[in-house]
Amino acid sequence: MLIRYKKSFEKIAMGLLSFMPGEKDLKQLQQTIKQYETTDDWQLFLWKQEEDIIGAIGVVFKGEDLVEVQHISVNPSHRQQGIGKRMVNAVRDLYKNKSVVPNDETEAFFKKCNADKDLDC
Numbered sequence: 001m002l003i004r005y006k007k008s009f010e011k012i013a014m015g016l017l018s019f020m021p022g023e024k025d026l027k028q029l030q031q032t033i034k035q036y037e038t039t040d041d042w043q044l045f046l047w048k049q050e051e052d053i054i055g056a057i058g059v060v061f062k063g064e065d066l067v068e069v070q071h072i073s074v075n076p077s078h079r080q081q082g083i084g085k086r087m088v089n090a091v092r093d094l095y096k097n098k099s100v101v102p103n104d105e106t107e108a109f110f111k112k113c114n115a116d117k118d119l120d121c
Helices: 007-017 026-038 083-094 107-115
Strands: 002-004 042-049 052-061 066-074 099-102
Touching (some): 002 083, 007 042, 026 042, 066 083
Parallel strands (some): 066 099
Antiparallel strands (some): 052 066
16 A cells, blocks of 8 residues: 655655665655655655565656656565565556656666566566
8 A cells, every 4th residue: 555655654665765776875864854845846665464564655746747756665575575566556546647667776677577478576
């Protein structure tokens, strides 16, 4: 289930985002979280399964009709179960009237998911 990020989830969110290649540095990670907390065009969502938060997906609004997925991360112990693909689909459902597209860092994941519809990304 997709839930909106809130400050009480900061450590969990930072842990998940730290799996992204561009978010390895602590200062960069802190800046990214601050951006999600303070900028209206940036939205961070977490994926909750049972009682655990196991994924994060961050988007930025680019104009009226475009939502760009800039972060997507799943806890390594829950990968290859389709969680990432479910998060992308949940964001697409949330923003039905907009185009949901990847950025450079998430593009390979999108291609992997779209190449084989049965693939658990």
